[in-house]
Each structure stands twice: as C-alpha cells, then as structure tokens.
Amino acid sequence: MVLVCLLLVFPFSWFLLVGSFGYPTSSPLGTAPRVSVARRVTLLTCLPYTTKVSRNANIAKLQAGxxxxxxxxxxxxxxxxxxxxxxxxxxxxxxxxPIPEVITNAIAERARALSTVDGYSGYGAEQGEKKLRAAIAATYYQDLGIDETDIFVSDGAKCDISRLQAYVDSSVIMGQTDLYQQDVQKCGNIEYMRCSPENGFFPDLSKVPRTDIIFFCSPNNPTGAAASRDQLTQLVKFAKDNGSIIVYDSAYAMYISDDSPKSILEIPGAKEVALETASFSKYAGFTGVRLGWTVVPKELLFSDGHPVAKDFNRIVCTSFNGASTISQAGGLGCLSPEGLKAMxxxxxxxxxxxxxxxxxxxxxxxxxxxxxxxxxxxxxxxxxxxxxxxxxxxxxxxxxxxxxxxxxxxxxxxxxxxxxxxxxxxxxxxxxxxxxxx
Amino acid sequence: MVLVCLLLVFPFSWFLLVGSFGYPTSSPLGTAPRVSVARRVTLLTCLPYTTKVSRNANIAKLQAGxxxxxxxxxxxxxxxxxxxxxxxxxxxxxxxxPIPEVITNAIAERARALSTVDGYSGYGAEQGEKKLRAAIAATYYQDLGIDETDIFVSDGAKCDISRLQAYVDSSVIMGQTDLYQQDVQKCGNIEYMRCSPENGFFPDLSKVPRTDIIFFCSPNNPTGAAASRDQLTQLVKFAKDNGSIIVYDSAYAMYISDDSPKSILEIPGAKEVALETASFSKYAGFTGVRLGWTVVPKELLFSDGHPVAKDFNRIVCTSFNGASTISQAGGLGCLSPEGLKAMxxxxxxxxxxxxxxxxxxxxxxxxxxxxxxxxxxxxxxxxxxxxxxxxxxxxxxxxxxxxxxxxxxxxxxxxxxxxxxxxxxxxxxxxxxxxxxx
The missing domain is CATH 3.90.1150.10 (Aspartate Aminotransferase, domain 1)
Incomplete structure (x- = not known):
C-alpha cells in the first residue's frame, strides 16, 4: 500500500491523525480536530488517507475461513x-x-452469428431467452404445471441464490443474523437441520423450529443423499403447516438414479411453498461457462398475497442483465436431443x-x-x-x-x-x- | 393462478379465511383462528394459499414505472x-x-477448446482470469499505478454496481433510503446532483451536501457530457474533503474524443477516494455477451483503515462465480492489437x-x-x-x-x-x- 503524506498532497483539507493506525472501532478522522496551518510541521508520520465511510460491520461477522x-x-x-x-x-x-462437441458447436455457432448483421443481438431479456426458458420447462418440468414464464435463466445457481438473499432471506451480510456463536457453531437466527446416517440424512422435522426460509438441497451436498418422495412430501407439508418458503437446490438432479424425485415440484402442493434452483454446471461441464435457472412458481405467495415471482423478477431486472447469450446458446445445445444424450x-x-x-x-x-x-x-x-x-x-x-x-x-x-x-x-x-x- | 381449495388438500392444517382476498397489510392467515373439524363445511370459497413470509416492504417503495x-x-x-x-x-x-470477427473468433476458439482434454477448464476465479485482468490493467490503466490485482472482471457494470450496493451503498431495496417523495421527486437519503447546460453539466459542488457515496458517470448518461480534467480534479478534492467514496462509471470512455480523462484514476489522489466500473458492452457490442470490470484501488480505505477491495472481493466471491469463461475469451480478443483496432x-x-x-x-x-x-x-x-x-x-x-x-x-x-x-x-x-x- 502506498502511504500518502497528507501534508503534501492536501494542504487545505488535512487533519491531525492521532493514535496508531490499526483498525479502531471509530474513525480517527471523524473525531480529530482540524489544526491550524502553523502546526502543520508537527505531522511527522505519513499515514494513509482513509475515507469517512464506515465499513459494513456485518461483513466482519463472516467467518474468515x-x-x-x-x-x-x-x-x-x-x-x-x-x-x-x-x-x-x-x-x-x-x-x-470436456464439454460435448454438440454443445460447444452451438456456442461457437452463436458466437460467429454475432459477427453477422442478421445474427447479431444486443441486450437479452433479463429472464433469459424465451426459447431456452421454454426448453427448460419442457425438458425438466413437463406435466408439472410449470411453463416458460416460471423459469428465470441465470449465470448459475450461486448467483441466483445470492439474488434471492438480497431480499427474501435472512443473510449475514445484510445484517439479519446474529453473530457466529462458537459454542453451538452457528449464526443466530439460522437453524441447521442435522442430517446423518442415524436419521437417514433427513432431518427430524418435529424438532425443527419454524423459519421463514428453508434451504434444502437434494441430492444433498456434501452427503450425496437424495430425499425420497415420502421425505419430500413431509417437507412440503412441514413448510405448508408453517407457512415457510423452501429454497430447493437441485443442481445434481440428473445424477439421481433411483426413483427419488428430481424436482421438489413433483410433490403435490409444492408450487405453493417452494422455489427451485438448478444448473447446467454438473451436467455439461458448465462450471466456467455459467448457466443455470431458478423456477419460481406463480402459486408461491407472500403472506399478503403478493407473488414471490413478481418481486424476484424485479430483483433480477434491477441487479442482473441476463446470462451471457453465448452461454444461453450452449444451454439450447444442451437441451437438443443430441445434447441431452451427451449430458x-x-x-x-x-x-x-x-x-x-x-x-x-x-x-x-x-x-x-x-x-x-x-x-x-x-x-x-x-x-x-x-x-x-x-x-x-x-x-x-x-x-x-x-x-x-x-x-x-x-x-x-x-x-x-x-x-x-x-x-x-x-x-x-x-x-x-x-x-x-x- | 390456480386456486387451491385448502379444505381438500390440507385437512389438518387449514384456517378459516376471513375477508376478501386482496393485499391486506397483515396476513389473514397470521391472525385467523383455527376452526374445528365440524365447521369445515362452512368454508365455501376456495382461496389461494399464502405462505406466512412477509414481503420485503422495501420492494414496494420502488417506483413502478x-x-x-x-x-x-x-x-x-x-x-x-x-x-x-x-x-x-x-x-x-x-x-x-455485428461484433468484429477477431473477437467472435476468440470466443468460438475457446468454446471449441472446451471440448478438448487440454483446453477444458472448470470454475474460473471469481475475480476473472489473470491474463484478462492483466490485459485490462495494461490497456486502460497504464502508468496509473493500477495492476491486475486491482481489477475485478464482471458480467457487466450493472451487475457489479448491484454487488457494490449489496454492502457499500444506501440502496432502496436494502431499506436504507426513505420513500420516494413526489414533491421533490427523489428518495430520502439520496441527493441528486443536477447537471444542465447552465452549469456545464457539472454540479455546483459547493451546494452538494456530504454523502458517503457519490455515483458519477462520465461521459454522463443521458446528457452525453464528459467531465473535464479540471472538473474531475474538483470532484476528487470534494470527495477527499468529505471522506466520500466516488463510484465512477466510465462505460463510454472510449467514446471520449477531446482531452477529457477517460478514467477518474488519471486524477492525482483519486485512488484514495474512487472506484471505477467499466464495460466492453458499448465498445465491442457485448451487451448480450456480458463482460465488464471494476477497479478497486488498494488505496481506497474505509474509515477504520480496512481496504474496500478486501470486502468487495469477499462479496464477489460470495455472490458471484466469475464471468463466463467464453465471454472472457472474447475480452482477451477485444484487447489484442487487432481487437483494439476493431473496437x-x-x-x-x-x-x-x-x-x-x-x-x-x-x-x-x-x-x-x-x-x-x-x-x-x-x-x-x-x-x-x-x-x-x-x-x-x-x-x-x-x-x-x-x-x-x-x-x-x-x-x-x-x-x-x-x-x-x-x-x-x-x-x-x-x-x-x-x-x-x-
């Protein structure tokens, strides 16, 4: 870090900086008195300039490791x-x-088309290309009452989950949780549902207190356990009894080889209590290409009757400009008959x-x-x-x-x-x- | 919207829903009494199920249009x-x-490489590829004391600005502003700097109150005015006097044809008070491809001395997984000698x-x-x-x-x-x- 001598650079706006430079809880600049021109020569140490903007104290709550x-x-x-x-x-x-060639060909073809007058396109829809949204709905949610307007294409599940957290969730950064508590190894206001061999990697819902949001991934990462149809039916009932919203992460659904549901939306009534994030990352090797989606059913309503999807759409339009159109071309390649076989x-x-x-x-x-x-x-x-x-x-x-x-x-x-x-x-x-x- | 009759679906967890279904300020479910099995037949209307999760009231503050x-x-x-x-x-x-072919060739080539064992890569760094960060620093910030570690590659300036707002800014969605005030046409806690022909499209800083964050874009969108070196020197001094952070949007810098600075970081001392967002969108037609960057100088410090870049890095790593690697390949194409000429x-x-x-x-x-x-x-x-x-x-x-x-x-x-x-x-x-x- 370059230490700038305030004395030289800002003769008309400097302060006497007192105390050692560390991470004091209050700003030395905020409380230090202005000193007169005559006393400038007393400033012997060159200290770095700091703004008067306070750091978001919630960031400090994040566990370092x-x-x-x-x-x-x-x-x-x-x-x-x-x-x-x-x-x-x-x-x-x-x-x-390697990504199957049928998929990278679709990407390369779109890239080349962008160099032609007819093939060029500018801003895409924040929610993703209509054709891709329709293909996702038809491929993964057929007969579940989900259509293209329920699908929000994203640059990956991680990014969509953070957009969800921007307004719907109690997250640490937004200051809506308490500090990490070393003794119980958790943040206040967040309940953890323990999953172990003893409970078949599914929480005992009778012991779980009500929360607004239930994060649930299936197959579970890290345990690799997939919830059965019975277990997911219990979970949906639990959410419904409590009026909670389930955020269901199904990023590994294509790895499910027994008859466990691949989507929570297969469970009757789930559309009223759950939204689901998913991704091409682990199906097509898109971890670097970045493409995923979130399903927010129209039936999912806040307590005042306002559709969650409507607010989520607003957040997506405000904070995101759509997944890269060339990645989306890859997504269409993934969902072609050859692409599905390749995945x-x-x-x-x-x-x-x-x-x-x-x-x-x-x-x-x-x-x-x-x-x-x-x-x-x-x-x-x-x-x-x-x-x-x-x-x-x-x-x-x-x-x-x-x-x-x-x-x-x-x-x-x-x-x-x-x-x-x-x-x-x-x-x-x-x-x-x-x-x-x- | 599908109206689900609670009576049929959830016999053990239903409520008597009273009043008309609209958008009441409190949830009818939250206050309605449970009713006995004997009274079930009195529920004649099928009303949609709502969760008990309250809508984020701040979203309602957003202006509809x-x-x-x-x-x-x-x-x-x-x-x-x-x-x-x-x-x-x-x-x-x-x-x-159309995007120049030298750039889409770079994208297509990367896409094809992803189908080979040697050319495949998975997750990229959240901050972007080292080579691209270095090329951006060398192309746009040479001799300004900015190196690749100061550059955060993004999927576009809009997205990076919303990540900035997630922790550093007083934004409406986070509930840190007051309601939109129709009479003065602004949200509380946000000051607007009026730019008009009368003031040469540069605000009279003597009339601007101190704020933590100053959003400033040059050339200005919509007026198209670029701030001169003198004006930006005034702005940096103003920020320094007030301990404010300038968020500088330079998305149109390549359009500047007079000697106005293309980056605020050209102004001495700016690294201590400013960060800058930029984008390939309007240079290479990347509005759909999605690629931009943010420069957060190491010298920019919160009031407690903590580097802003360190927290921004944490936010980026937490809420983002890096721009698409194929878009980044396009960025490298943009910054090749032929790409620069084409842009x-x-x-x-x-x-x-x-x-x-x-x-x-x-x-x-x-x-x-x-x-x-x-x-x-x-x-x-x-x-x-x-x-x-x-x-x-x-x-x-x-x-x-x-x-x-x-x-x-x-x-x-x-x-x-x-x-x-x-x-x-x-x-x-x-x-x-x-x-x-x-």
Missing part, C-alpha cells in the same frame, strides 16, 4: 514441502471432462468414477454414504476428526478430499470424496487409498 | 394502432452492429451516427448537447414536456427516443437520442425528423 481456500492453502503447503508430489484433487466439486454420457462417466471410489472404501471396510444419486462419496471415519483425516489422506496419499466438518458441525467424522476427475486419476487415487488403509 | 418498459409499452400501443408503422428505435442504448472502428461507426443526428437537429435550429464524447445526443425543447415531445416524435416520425425527465427531474425539457443503430435507420430517422420539424 471459507472451506475451499483453506484446503487450497494446505495443498500449497504440501507442495512447498514436497514439490514433486503428484497431488490428485477430489476436493472441490469441479468438473474435469447423460457425461453424468454416466462421473457416476462410474463414483462407483470406483465407493468400491475402494468399501473394500477397505469403511461405511460410505451418498454416491448412488450424486457424484459425492461421504466416507465415515468413526471417532475421527475430519481435518485430521483430511490431512492424513493429503500427506500420505497426496489426495485432496474435503473435511466433512467444513460443511457444518454435522459433518464431523466424515470426509467428502468428489468423483469429478479424469479416470486415470480416480484409479490412481483408489490405488493410493488402498495402500494407505490396507 | 421503470423508464424503458414504459417506452416499450407506448411503442407497442402505437403498433397496435398502426401495425404497418416502420418504427426506428433510438431509445434504449443498445448496440446494433475503435465500432466506436467510430457509432460516432459517425452521432454526427448525423447532431447535424439534423442543429440544422433545424435546436440546441444539442453531449454527442462529442458519447453516443448520445441531448436535445433541448425549451419549455416542452419531455414525454409530450417523446410522444410527438414517436407518433409523427415513428422514431423512439427517450424522454429526458425519465432519467430524473433535471432532464425535463430534453429528449435523449441514441446513436446506436444501423446507418440506413439513422439516415431515415434524420429524414423524418427534418420532415416533422421543418
């Missing part, structure tokens, strides 16, 4: 010690396989990886969960500390996993192993794990 | 009356010319349009402003009502403009004419305007 940066730090530390280590990453769930192949490939990981751990006597309906294997190390297990696997097998406790207190004793990886890396990781735990 | 939807409505009304009208749109500032040609084309529009109005005796440094012509109709002038031009010349008062009370008596359009449309619009006002 976001999980994946910490994992990246530990991985880097290992590489510093052992520069030749061939580290295999089965940590963060990032896709590794099934991509999903199938990662599911084969999942099976290799499951077989490895089971052959070593571990209990594993998830995996059947998701590209994540949730491995139990009874009595173990997640970060210790993570460190052991990283240091001895040079395989990056994710410590379960990083996702919340309910994950202690587990690690999550991601099935996203090249086949040879998955096989090599399996070999090393067998070596480590034989 | 966003300018461009209203213009679209009036245009549609004209077409309904005169289906054969050949309407030319010089209203909303949307690009019309200059695009900008030059629209500037020729601007000259045609200026010449037209001046030949008719109108005073026009802006235009020299921006693709917008700000035409004065002394004593006229902006919406009346808009309606006259729409109905008699079938040309869509933008009523100046739609941008704020200072715009009354003006219309904005956008220079984005195919050449033949600009020439035809000029012909019709000459006919109308001859």
């Amino acid at each position: 976001y999980l994946f940066p910490e994992i990246a730090r530990r991985r880097a530390a290992l590489l510093l010690k052992h520069p030749d280590a061939k580290i295999i990453s089965l940590g963060i769930g990032d896709t590794t396989e 099934q192949d991509v999903v199938g490939f990662y599911k084969e990886n999942t099976k290799i990981i499951v077989d490895t751990f089971e052959s070593l006597g571990f209990n594993v969960y998830g995996a059947k309906n998701a590209p994540y294997v949730w491995v139990h190390f009874p009595g173990g500390n997640s970060w210790d297990v993570f460190a052991e696997i990283l240091e001895k097998a040079n395989v990056v996993t994710t410590p379960g406790s990083g996702f919340g207190p309910g994950g202690e004793g587990f690690v999550r192993v991601s099935a996203f990886g090249h086949r040879e890396n998955i096989i090599e990781a399996a070999r090393r794990l067998k070596q480590l735990y034989k | 966003y300018l461009f939807p209203e213009i679209a409505r009036r245009r549609a009304a004209l077409l309904l009356k005169h289906p054969d009208a050949k309407i030319i749109s010089l209203g909303i500032g949307d690009t019309t010319e 200059q040609d695009v900008v030059g084309f629209y500037k020729e349009n601007t000259k045609i529009i200026v010449d037209t109005f001046e030949s008719l005796g109108f005073n026009v402003y802006g235009a020299k440094n921006a693709p917008y012509v700000w035409v004065h109709f002394p004593g006229g009502n902006s919406w009346d002038v808009f309606a006259e031009i729409l109905e008699k010349a079938n040309v869509v403009t933008t009523p100046g008062s739609g941008f704020g009370p200072g715009g009354e008596g003006f219309v904005r004419v956008s220079a984005f359009g195919h050449r033949e449309n600009i020439i035809e619009a000029a012909r019709r305007l000459k006919q109308l006002y001859k």
